[in-house]
Amino acid sequence: MKALLNISKPSILLLIVLVLASCTKTNWTENYREKEKSPFGTYIIHNEANELFKNQEIVTLKENFYDYLYFNYEVTGADFGSYICIKNSASKLTEDGVTDLLSFVYDGNSAFLSLNYFSDSLLEQLEITTNNLDKDVYLVEDLKALKGEFYLENNTFEKDTFNFDRNIRKHYFVTYNEDKTIVLGSAKIDGEKVPNFMKIYHGKGAIYVHSNPVVFTNYFMLSGKEKYAENVLSYVPSATVFWDPQIKRSEYSNESDEDNTSVFKFFLQHKTLTWFLFVSLAGVLLFMLFNARRKQRAIPIIHPLENTTVAFTQTISSLYLKEQDHKNLVTKKIGFFLEKVRTKYLLNTTNLNKEFIHNLAAKSGNNLQNTKYLINTIITLHKRSECTQEELLVLHKMIDNFFKKQDDGNTK
Template sequence: MKQIINTYKRLFSILFLVLLSGCGKTNWNENFREKEKSPFGTYIVYNEADELFENEEVIYLKENFYDYLFNNYETSEADFGTYVCIKNDAYKLTSDGIDDLLSFVSNGNNAFLSLNQFSANLREKLEITTNDLDKKIDAIQDLKSLKGEFYLNNERFEQQPFTFDRNIRRHYFVTYNENKTIVLGSSKIDGEKVPNFMKIYHGKGAIYVHSNPVVFTNYYLLKDKEQYTENVFSYLPSSTLFWDPHIKKSDYSKQPDKDNTSVFKFFLQHETLTWFLFVSLAGVLLFMLFNARRKQRAIPVIHPLENTTVAFTQTISSLYLKEEDHKNLVDKKIAFFLEQVRSKYLLNTNNLNKDFIQHLAAKSDNKIQNTKYLINTIITLHKRSECSEEELLGLHKMIDNFFKNK
């Protein structure tokens, strides 16, 4: 283990120097992620668990712990091994998951939980209470000033006390069931040693709880603190280790009366359905967004052009009447009449003679006498230089009756 740690020290020292001298963006957040090579990730301890537990099989879980047991073992009564979880908290370990974990331990297995926060349900089931004097401290600079001094209750362990120079919260166990609990380690707070590492018997097995997971991160394994990690893990019995990099909600429940009818819960229990749900929701949101932005503007109402011919004619006629230019209106009425005759009856209007009158009366279905009277009136008024209003109105009435066949 020491040779491995020394190798990592050299590699990470070079990496840290590059980061610090380059962009100065070293991630000092406590993420406890197994893939993170940042100071407070758990890349080293996770990837070197095979060497740390060289005589045991280490299984790196890629699925939910209880799904793995359900799919690979016929019964939960067998002695499988030790479950390991090093995280900030176990908030994804639901009430059902805690019950399953305790059932696993009760059957003769073990569990190692190193957490900054133990949920109320977990504390109740383990019969413990905790206290964190630094629970309100979150800023990186404030955490940097938190130092700690740890002890292990075993005289065989050398280099005690183990001192840690940053991010050591004053998190410890206050009360516990003394009939089934052994204190394995402690932390010195305000001159008093208080438990921070305990073994709690449960059924045929035991749960090991540790209140300072930061000591297992890359930062301390590269600062000559690997001895403390080795000593802590030496308490674990020799057995197969199930290393859980991310606690998931349990898909498998041994209690059939549980209400598992929620549609969303069913989707979230399966990775492919979870992705389908997220992609669908994203698609709906994008549709709503683009539909709102591309919504068509209101089309303005275009009114049809009005026929102003009648109005124009009325205006012109009113003008002529006002000026009392009756002769001009008579000429226009005559020109209009002759144009209608040419277009409607296809007659030549150059000679308004007897033949013309007969043809016009026949085609227009008017009496020959009325037609003759109209044509003679037109010839007479056309030759005059002036006309009266009565003559204009008489001509208008005669033309109107002619086209109405009256």
């Protein structure tokens, strides 16, 4: 694989100048944001992904990976892609999200996770434990003093030592299942080499775990340490890359982007257009001022009788919205779905097992994998004492798509 950063020295100097000129004070916070050009953002490695993963499609997720799989993924027996997440902690990977990710890997795909903190659910399902000797270090000055020495176990890199001068926490893997795990890299801590990069086989696929995501940030990409990041990511199989920024759709789409130019900024750059803008605004204000009073009395509008059923429904929905009783709505939604399944497909909904899922998929004409995701979601939400608004919306969308596909099939 070719070098990760095919950037000339003038380009690097220009990028540094732009970063320094764009802010009065450097932000040394470890944010791991793909659009952040501060030292510990991941702008460079994300934007150079096309060079790193040659001839591979790069998909930056704008929704939870669980939702993306539900609407796009079907088990075909061939590699669908590789999931990549480089963050402080994968907070969007809930317990259910971890299960879906591992199911995705089990089918023959791969995942790469480089995190400072692994959730208990992830540690348990991967059969690993970690130790972070610097978990209580947060201040910039204290992190600056943390240096590290990394190694890669492959024979190709056995003579290479990768030294990092700051922000390297003593975070490593302690125990793992030796029958299905290969140690690919290590860090030297107190004179002893300990694993910090491993490959864990899971079904037909594999998941790669790395304990020091800071080495993929802008600071080290511009400090001559990009070779380590390139070597680590070279283990990811050649397939479509799903890059997870771990943020909500609205946050991602509304985030400021330097490529977008404001219309008003364009007007203000030209003196004639600036005057045109001011004169137009003044004209609109004068028009509104002189036409504020009506020239004749307004003719009263006689409204037809309102539909009280609609008003009642709106009142009830507003009550649920005010009370934030999402669990109650989820319960009613599940009851509605099961009742419709009983009456429409004549199926017994007492036991939602594999046989029921197969029968429901066959009778409704829906995809088996999508039907399985829907029933598993219903079972999970039914067991919970509380539900979030996001979970309610996902359940509503899944049930709506289930019956919509059935209706489309009948129309055809």
